[in-house]
Amino acid sequence: MNKVSLGAASGESSEEHAKRDGRIHRPSPAVAFVGRHNSGKTTLLVRVIAELVSRGFDIGSIKHHGHCDFDIDVPGKDSYRHREAGSRDVVVVSPTRMARITELDHEIECDDIVSSMPDHDLVIVEGFRQSGLDVIEVLRSGNDRDLPAAEEYCEIGTVRGVTPVAVVSNMESVHAVAKRRGTPSFSLEDIEGIADFLQAVYVRPKLTVAIQAGGESRRMGQSKATVPFLGEPLLTRIVERVACAADELVVTTNEASRLGFLGDLDIPCPLKLVPDSFEKRGSLQGLATAFGAASHSLVAVIACDMVFASPQLAIAEAAVAHSERVDAVVPCNKFGYEPFHAVYRTNSCLEATHEALSRGCVRAKDFFDLVNLRPFMSAEVTEAVPERGCFINVNTPEELAHIEATIMAEGDR
Structure with missing residues (x-):
């Protein structure tokens, strides 16, 4: 079984959620950062999220995991014991925090997950290249898996069939091609520049x-x-x-x-x-x-x-x-x-x-x-x-x- 941990694992839309709790919700805009394993996506996004939060924005995030058997629960804890006993949907909630672990029969579409996360100024997605969201490609020269992807981008402007709206890289060749194509490009250390771009283009305006x-x-x-x-x-x-x-x-x-x-x-x-x-x-x-x-x-x-x-x-x-x-x-x-x-x-x-x-x-x-x-x-x-x-x-x-x-x-x- 696949597992997921989010507020509304069923893919409940923001409209359905609003009807259920009686509040008016605003859909969250979203953008995806994509790259290969060890490209540095998580390290980059932790810094980008912190920068956006420091600017006063309410940020949500989604992490795509490629392994079906991942686990974030702790053996021996009550919630883990609930799942061991056979519960397919376990919610742990306190006055200030909630976690939900649900056994899935099929993978949830990314847009359904985003729809279940209303009222954020921006949802940052790590992964989900084929989701239909705008994607920002992360390419790092120190990662061997990124080299063929960088070559593809430099040759035809896409990576695995998707054209990125921006690139983040430490490769001069990638920056040169992005400049020629009119695509925004940023270094891996340019956290403020990336946050400026996200704020200008994706963060929900007031x-x-x-x-x-x-x-x-x-x-x-x-x-x-x-x-x-x-x-x-x-x-x-x-x-x-x-x-x-x-x-x-x-x-x-x-x-x-x-x-x-x-x-x-x-x-x-x-x-x-x-x-x-x-x-x-x-x-x-x-x-x-x-x-x-x-x-x-x-x-x-x-x-x-x-x-x-x-x-x-x-x-x-x-x-x-x-x-x-x-x-x-x-x-x-x-x-x-x-x-x-x-x-x-x-x-x-x-x-x-x-x-x-x-x-x-x-x-x-x-x-x-x-x-x-x-x-x-x-x-x-x-x-x-x-x-x-x-x-x-x-x-x-x-x-x-x-x-x-x-x-x-x-x-x-």
Whole structure:
């Protein structure tokens, strides 16, 4: 039997884990370091992990083991005796640590293991060359097994059929070829350089969530932010719904003096109120204000009248923006784009909105052709938010009352 020690050995996805424990989880980005036995991967990764942790990042790691009979348990200990007695799944847990040893009938796919490890800024994988993850090749001249691999890389740019996104080596020939191919390369001692590369490309960026609160609404007859909904201001509901997805919350508003109640909320991130940056109000101006106010490289923009605004959707959109390195991830359905429940790359979209405004544009979507936009299709929305309804917004007292009555009769989403 194969053995594995991890938090969710069954390959439970982060979505399934979230449903089970009731929390909102963020998928962890991952990258693999690969090489032959004695190439120095573990020694390198121990130093890289320590450097990233020293920078304040939450790091997870996976080690692929080539021997099916490996063991990390200690003979004579209670957990070992459980396994000796025939238990196929042993969990040892204390208030601060957990270990799980599971007998497997087949090897778990690497992406399933990563999915079972949510909420890390980065998961570093040692091994799993064929996993589909981006790989960083480690090549050391003192290891005879690395010499044929280095020759292959220098000749055709791959190792065992996989093209590395970067190489770490002490071989001048490898560095010369990497430079010629435009591939980042690092020495075995350049721990800071490797960490800089991982931080720039793979570490999950922090997310600002910007709630567009505006001010008076003619159709609502008053401010949507402060209109009562289920016994509290509507804005309170939206803030409390989406705060778990945010590293920073921004509320764009022209009535900050009326939003003092936000200071009483117990939310897990800092919140700031920001006035509109433009005298003339409009959808595009509102987006530009949100982009300009965001402290982080990604910003989820959500309208305060979306009563079922979804943190899961914002997290899923941000994950796509990061992994695919696009400027905007905007839900798209048969009615068109939903720009006010979307994630944007702050700097590029701020520049694009100002360019569109200089052309006299006013609609939110008028800058889309100036950025690398990734439509987030209906099937992807459903996967992130199976209960749907996250784009429902309220514009009139009648619509508000209808949604309120529906929630009271059928339950919230």
